[in-house]
Amino acid sequence: MKRTDRLDNKYMPINKNVLVVGGAGYIGSHTVLALQETGFNPIIYDNFSSGHRDAVFSDHVVEGELSHSIHLRDTMRKYDVGSVIHFAALIEAGQSVVEPLLFYRNNLASTVSLLEAMQEADVTRLVFSSTAAVYGNQPEIGLLHEGLPIQPTNPYGQTKAAVEAMLRDTAAASNLKAIALRYFNASGADARARAGERHDPETHLIPLILQVAAGQRDQITVFGNDYQTKDGSCIRDYVHVTDLARGHVAALEKLLARDAKIGGFTPINLGTGRGYSVREVIETAKRVTNRHISVVDGQRRLGDPSMLVSDPSRAHIELNWRAEHSSLENIITDAWNFMQRGLS
Template identity: 55%
Template sequence: MPGKHSTVLVVGGAGYIGSHTTLALKDAGFATVIYDNFSTGHRDACFADHLVEGDLADVAKLTETLERFEISSVIHFAAMIEAGQSMVTPLPFFENNVSGTVSLLKAMLAAGVSRIVFSSTAAVYGNQDGRLTLSETLPRAPITPYGHSKAMVERILETCVQAYGLQAIALRYFNASGADAAGRTGERHDLETHLIPLIIEAARGIRPNVKIYGTDYDTSDGTCIRDYIHVSDLATGHVAAVRYLLDNSNTGFQAMNLGTGTGYSVRQVINTVREVSGRAVDVVEADRRPGDPARLVADVAAARTDLHWSAAQSSLDEIVRTAWAYAEANLPH
């Protein structure tokens, strides 16, 4: 069980993954504080014991929050995440994702907080075609400004470990998906870009069809393969990372994948939504998007060994069932 000083600051806790992680932290016995500016998050998705509304660039407010609540560890979710948009307008991604993290680290240093779990991404690997799985030993090779911003933060964390004694884990997760089984929170972006919600929107009649970008990849059915992990599994992975930092001194910087080790094709995902919903989904086949690798699947050995964590509810059927149930109960028709 967490100790009496185990209060976790969840930066970006009003968002999709942050809200699920806050629920998991509370289930594990941690006290929680959310820090969010609600630029993309939702007030009704805040489940922490305390809420502080503030901007990531506000070092003074962050420092005061860390000190007031005697924070023991930080989980940092706050980021711009739309990889495609980062190709069009890269500067906001570097300003928010990189400069914002520097502000958070300044506040942590000022408040004497040394433990941080960083929300990283498989995008730091870039295009690694030809590999069945991606391991943390591969070099960082991002191909989008979004991926570069996350890789830059990882490097910053490495240098802060050396310079300031920071203890940091970067969790590189793959395709977050699904929703809380109890329906308390789920995926709802103003501009939806993720595959499963897009397919669900097509099945619910909100959009006329779903596009498949590329049908000539070297895969079983010609479409891209991705590793889909249930967001509630991601949440327990973050809890395991916090526990690891609390239980071990001098951990330094470590990067770990959070995924399942199993990939599903775009066509498999579309068919699963059809089966779960009982609805038709119209498909439009389109050209490949530049930079899309054929296969992105995690090597999950490090998280299993070091964090004693593995995905427990990430079957494609369960992911789609929870996402469909949340959409039907909470999203507009």
């Protein structure tokens, strides 16, 4: 008869206590919901600088700074944490150009504190929220895959790439196992409108378009109409936030599986493999909302490539994950329903 109290990991139960750093943010809050639905026990750690207190979906919440290594370590020990999902970061690429040190302190230096706390608390599994921005402006080669060179073009992307390098080096020198999820354009909202996208200021395309539909903004600007695409506007890979949340759970399950055959550090794209142009997004929003959306043309933004679309095949193979909710109409419908809830 098998015993579950043996020191042999073959028989030890899997620790389902997960520290979700940045768990009150956009993708973090959806991931907390997904963790609970799959039997995990999420503990949120957030400083609420950009997260929302009404987006806390766990009974276990610790308010604190990522730079406070001792507080992090004590939190992990108190809740017997077995793994960490790390979302906490500044994300606005434009702001990173103006305030690079802020991004290096918040995104990179604070992650050093997190890794130190994990080592002291003997926590060895980490899912890291990375970004397709690490690829930078690649030649027009089609779908972006994990084997491409890392060449970010702004401090935001540089900090994410630097954290990935730090994870790779730490894993090589210790028993850390980490997966970095490089996702593309996070979008949409929880289908039950429990959580959604609320950045301040808002810079993402779909909520900006919906703000025009809701009468909160006069118009949406299309930056560039002469790209080598079918309608002249940029093409991007939009991934429903619920699919992203599922991807984080799948990555965590991969790391925790007793028979997992995975290296110390693995980067994995989360995307659909299909792109939509800016104008296609606008037209879909018009149909979903049945509202007029005023559009104006603007100049190209410096450094904007014509197409950024993922090759998600590694996620299919390694995580058995596919984007199941990420049709453009579904993304915009859920985002619109969430916005309407806030306006009612």
